[in-house]
Amino acid sequence: MHSNAALAPTARLKLARLIIDEGWDIARAAERYDVSWRTAKKWAERYAREGVDGMGDRSSARHTQPKRTPRPVVRKIVHLRLKHRLGPVEIGHRLAMPASTVHAVLVRCRLNRLTHLDRVTGEPIRRYEHAYPGSMLHVDVKKLGRVPDGGGWRYVGKQQGTKNTRTKTNTSRRGTCYLHTVIDDHSRVAYVEAHDDERKETAAGVLRRAVAWFRARGVTVERVLSDNGSAYKSHHWRAVCAELGITPKRTRPYRPQTNGKIERFHRTLAEGWAFKKFYSSETARLAALPGWVHHYNHHRPHSAIGKVPPITRLTNLAGHHS
Known part of the structure; x- marks a missing residue:
């Protein structure tokens, strides 16, 4: 109006x-x-x-548009965009038409941004979401270099950071921290544990505790999706999934996009916790992890689920509606 x-x-x-x-x-x-x-x-x-229903406003656009770009030309534009990743100027040059017209067609077809396309296949990204909590869990491991006593190079500089790492008192703090992360597909609620390795026994133990953690919040886990890491391909992993009544699934090789929700969570984890501020030691950083995960689950608005905290999607929580 x-x-x-x-x-x-x-x-x-x-x-x-x-x-x-x-x-x-x-x-x-x-x-x-x-x-x-x-x-x-x-x-x-x-x-x-x-x-x-007839009291609302109507579009002022014409019912017929005789000068609209013909369908065969639209198909050519879409083909050049999907298969060759060309922009409006290049497509317009090839088809002898204005770049502005090409851009209008790409907007109408939701192909105006390359971020809408899969990097490997060039096809439009097909996003999915399971219908209810527990239908699918995503699991993965995020590897982070440990913070030496005195701080890492990101905040104290490479020279001092290297010196801190080589100090004898930091011997036990060298190496890698393995963050075993679990994300519920529907709600985006996260469960995270820090460990010294990514062995099959460790991964299976994290899954057991994560399933129990979700069960305590009224969520019954049905499936778990992982990459093709050795821990997730092991007989031990399959045996634990069978014991828990969970169907294990794996992504296609070299296709991390299939597990994109947890990949995006890892970026949020790194930006919001791991590298957010200066930590004087690995112990200090790990001490801040539970608080950050709680903030992510209970307070941080998630843009993919309507800008509400993930925990609000667990509608079967005790007392949630009271």
């Missing part, structure tokens, strides 16, 4: 009902709402034909 419209949809409905339902004269109803006779007649007729 434009800013100078005389009637809002609610007022249109009241006007139309006066004429159609209560039998008012059109001129009298028009005077009552301070609009023209023609306007009152239009809304009355539309109400008679379509009812309440």
